[in-house]
Amino acid sequence: MEKKIMINDRLILNVQxxxxxxKTRTKDKHYTIQKTEHLLAKLLEIxxxxxxxxxxxxxxxxxxxxGNDNVGNPALTxxxxxxxxLLHEIPGPQKDIIxxxxxxxxxxxxxxxxxxS
Numbered sequence: 001m002e003k004k005i006m007i008n009d010r011l012i013l014n015v016q017x018x019x020x021x022x023k024t025r026t027k028d029k030h031y032t033i034q035k036t037e038h039l040l041a042k043l044l045e046i047x048x049x050x051x052x053x054x055x056x057x058x059x060x061x062x063x064x065x066x067g068n069d070n071v072g073n074p075a076l077t078x079x080x081x082x083x084x085x086l087l088h089e090i091p092g093p094q095k096d097i098i099x100x101x102x103x104x105x106x107x108x109x110x111x112x113x114x115x116x117s
Contacts, residue, residue, distance in 0.1 A: 001116050001117070002014070002015075002016055002116065002117050003015045003016065003114065003115075003116050004114075004115045004116075004117065005044070005045060005048045005049075005112060005113070005114050005115070006112070006113040006114075006115065007044075007048060007097070007108075007110045007111070007112055008097070008110045008111055009023075009111065010022055010023045010090075011023075011087075011090060013041060013044055013045065013048065015041060015042075015045050018035060018036055018037065018038050018040075018041040019033050019034065019035055019036065019041075020033070020034045020036055020041075020086070020090070021033055022034075022090045022091070024091070034086075034090075036086060037082075039064065039075075039079055040079060040082060040083050040086065042063075042064055043060065043064065043076075043079050043080065043083055044083060044108075046059070046060060046063060046064075047098065047106060047107075047108035048108055048110075048112045048114070049112075049114070050108070051108045051109075051110055051111075051112040052107065052108070052109070053107060054101050054104055054105050054106070054107045055105045055106055055107065056104055056105040057072075057073070057076060057104070057105045057106075059105070060072070060076050060105070060106075061073065061076060064076075064079075080098065080100075080106060083098065084098055096109075097109050097110045
């Protein structure tokens with residue numbers, strides 16, 4: 001079963017393929033595909049599945065780095081930075097949707113729809 005996550009009606013994450021698709025402003029519905037790292041896809045998936053809620057750093061480290069704090073803490077900060085950079089390259093309202101809550105974690109401020117096909 002394929003899982004896709006639509007964010008703000010413009011950005012689509014295909015979780016299994018590690019791809020972001022985004023709608024461009026053309027005459028018809030046109031999508032551009034950008035391959036990304038599995039880590040960034042997983043990070044965005046967790047944020048999207050919990051949109052509007054603060055996800056604590058420990059939850060990301062547990063799910064992505066299997067509880068390894070020594071690797072997970074610095075890697076999480078770097079991954080969020082890379083994800084933000086990627087989202088800034090995409091036209092539209094995705095630019096500032098990842099909010100940092102100091103000493104706690106991160107929140108995705110966006111409308112999210114999860115589609116399984």
